[in-house]
Amino acid sequence: MRYVQLDTPKPISKIGLGTWQFGSKEWGYGPEYERRAAEIVRRALDLGVTLFDTAELYGFGRSERILGAALGDDRGKVVVASKMFPLLPVAPVVQQRAVASAARLGVDGIDLYQVHQANPVVADTTTMRGMRSLQDVGLVGEVGVSNYGLRRWRFAEAALGRRVLSNQVRYSMIDRGPEEDLIPYAEQAGRIVIAYSPLAQGFLSGRYDATNPPAGAVRRANPYFLPENLERGTALIATLREVADAHDATPSQIALAYVLRHPNVVAIPGASGVEQMERNAAAAEIDLTDDEYAALVAAAHAFRPVTGLAAVPRMVRARLGG
Numbered sequence: 001m002r003y004v005q006l007d008t009p010k011p012i013s014k015i016g017l018g019t020w021q022f023g024s025k026e027w028g029y030g031p032e033y034e035r036r037a038a039e040i041v042r043r044a045l046d047l048g049v050t051l052f053d054t055a056e057l058y059g060f061g062r063s064e065r066i067l068g069a070a071l072g073d074d075r076g077k078v079v080v081a082s083k084m085f086p087l088l089p090v091a092p093v094v095q096q097r098a099v100a101s102a103a104r105l106g107v108d109g110i111d112l113y114q115v116h117q118a119n120p121v122v123a124d125t126t127t128m129r130g131m132r133s134l135q136d137v138g139l140v141g142e143v144g145v146s147n148y149g150l151r152r153w154r155f156a157e158a159a160l161g162r163r164v165l166s167n168q169v170r171y172s173m174i175d176r177g178p179e180e181d182l183i184p185y186a187e188q189a190g191r192i193v194i195a196y197s198p199l200a201q202g203f204l205s206g207r208y209d210a211t212n213p214p215a216g217a218v219r220r221a222n223p224y225f226l227p228e229n230l231e232r233g234t235a236l237i238a239t240l241r242e243v244a245d246a247h248d249a250t251p252s253q254i255a256l257a258y259v260l261r262h263p264n265v266v267a268i269p270g271a272s273g274v275e276q277m278e279r280n281a282a283a284a285e286i287d288l289t290d291d292e293y294a295a296l297v298a299a300a301h302a303f304r305p306v307t308g309l310a311a312v313p314r315m316v317r318a319r320l321g322g
Contacts, residue, residue: 001013001014001015001047001048001049001050001281001284001285002014002260002284002285003050004192004263004264004266005263006190006192006264007190008079008142008165009111009141010050010077010078010079010111011050012050012051012079012192012266013048013049013050013051013266013284014260014265014266014267014284015049015051015256015260015266015267015268015269015280015281015283015284016049016050016051016052016053016079016081016194016266016267016268017040017041017044017049017051017052017053017268017269017270017271017277018053018196018268018269018270019037019052019053019054019058019063019066019067019270020054020055020058020063020270021033021037021063021270021272022034022037022054022058022059022062022063022066022067023037023058023059023060023061023062023063023065023066033272034066036272036273036274037066037067037070038066038069038070039273039274040070040271040273040274040277041067041070041071042070043274043277043278044271044277044281045071045074045078047277047278047281048281049078049277049281050077050078050079051078051079051081051194051266051268052067052071052078052079052080052081053081053082053083053168053194053196053268054067054080054081054082054083054105055082055083055084055085055114055116056082056083056084056085056097056100056101056104057083057085057116061100061104064082064101064104064105065104065105067080067105068080068104068105068106068107069106075105075106075107076107078111079111079112080105080107080110080111080112081110081111081112081113081114081144081194082101082105082110082112082113082114083113083114083115083116083146083168084097084098084101084113084114084115084116085097085116085117086115086116086117086118086119086122086127088122089115089119089122089126089127089130090122090126090127090130091126091127091129091130091133092130093130094127094130094131094134095130095133095134098110098113098134098139098140099139101113102139108138108139109138109139109140109141110139110140110141111141111142112141112142112143112144112165112166113131113134113140113141113142113143113144114143114144114145114146114166114168115127115144115145115146115148115156116146116147117146117147118145118147118148118149118152123159124152124155124156124159125159127156127159128143128156128159128160128161129159131143131160132160132161132162135162142163142165142166143160143162143163143164143165144164144165144166144167144168144194145164145166145167145168146167146168146169146194147168147169147170148167148169149181149182150181150182150185153167153182153185154185163189163190163191164191165191165192166191166192166193166194167182167186167191167192167193167194168193168194168195168196168268169182169193169194169195169196170195170196170197171193171195171196171197171198171259171265171267172195172197172198172199172200172204172255172258172259173200173204173236173255173258173259173296173300174200174203174204174224174236174300174303174305175197175200176300178193178195183262183264183265186264186265187262187263187264190264191264192264192265192266193262193264193265193266194265194266194267194268195259195265195266195267195268196268198255198256198259198267198268198269199252199255199256199269200222200224200255201222201224201225202214203222203224203225203230203233204236204237204240204251204252204255205250205251205252205255206237206240206241206250206251206252208225208230209230209231209234213225213227213230223305224305226305229305232303232304232305233303233305235299235302235303236299236300236302236303237251239295239296239298239299240254240255240296240299242295243288243292243295243296246292247286249282249283249286250279252269252279252280252283253279253280253282253283253286254283254286254288254296256269256280256283256284256286257283257286257287257288258288258293258296260283260284261288261293
């Protein structure tokens with residue numbers, strides 16, 4: 001396993017474990033998944049993973065409970081990250097939410113506590129006042145944000161009066177927006193971009209095509225999995241397979257290596273089983289050549305999915321089987 005080269009109290013692994021699936025029925029993983037979740041966490045620890053990300057919203061607290069129980073006595077050795085849903089994120093509410101999350105996780109302190117989304121009405125001034133108080137009493141180690149643009153990330157940091165260590169955003173080969181400003185800022189300022197959905201919810205795995213669409217409510221709601229987009233992605237997946245063959249790897253591992261090529265980026269893919277956790281962790285050791293990276297960039301730029309409002313009628317027809 002490789003780790004981010006920053007001055008943090010605990011090392012942060014380049015591959016972490018995202019736990020949205022823990023306790024959440026919408027992924028369609030079935031009732032046995034809770035038992036597997038514990039096995040996944042234990043295997044991740046064996047592989048040197050130190051970043052475990054959850055949120056109070058995931059399974060309405062169940063993800064935090066499952067993760068905390070699975071970590072057990074190792075909770076103090078790793079970076080436990082959670083997120084506060086920003087419903088009325090004024091200082092007293094922020095403090096109450098952190099206490100509740102820490103209790104569900106079974107920890108004395110949350111290593112990285114993040115604002116899950118930017119609130120469009122409540123300014124970060126009051127939110128970060130609550131975060132600063134949590135840091136002062138030792139309940140929170142580092143503060144992070146999620147789904148913030150660069151300007152608001154920097155404003156949040158000014159409001160906190162300390163570093164806002166991380167910004168957790170959607171980033172993958174086909175969601176490359178963070179490359180424009182967030183990643184350069186992180187590298188310049190000594191911050192971290194945490195990439196969620198680094199495999200575009202499995203689109204980049206090569207497992208799905210127009211005749212084999214995914215199951216589960218989360219993926220069905222993602223326009224990338226429209227039959228038309230799965231068809232359009234054929235050339236991109238072919239490039240991933242070509243690079244993967246050169247490394248005796250899988251397309252998913254190459255897609256992860258793409259985002260990890262940036263020194264201040266870590267990825268938090270989920271895992272449906274122990275084997276997937278092992279494959280994800282191994283991706284941290286893959287070094288892409290400049291030519292391979294350029295080929296992946298070109299293939300990603302050539303992919304033109306139907307998204308936004310244009311995707312809505314197609315998604316309706318796909319749901320209705322038309």
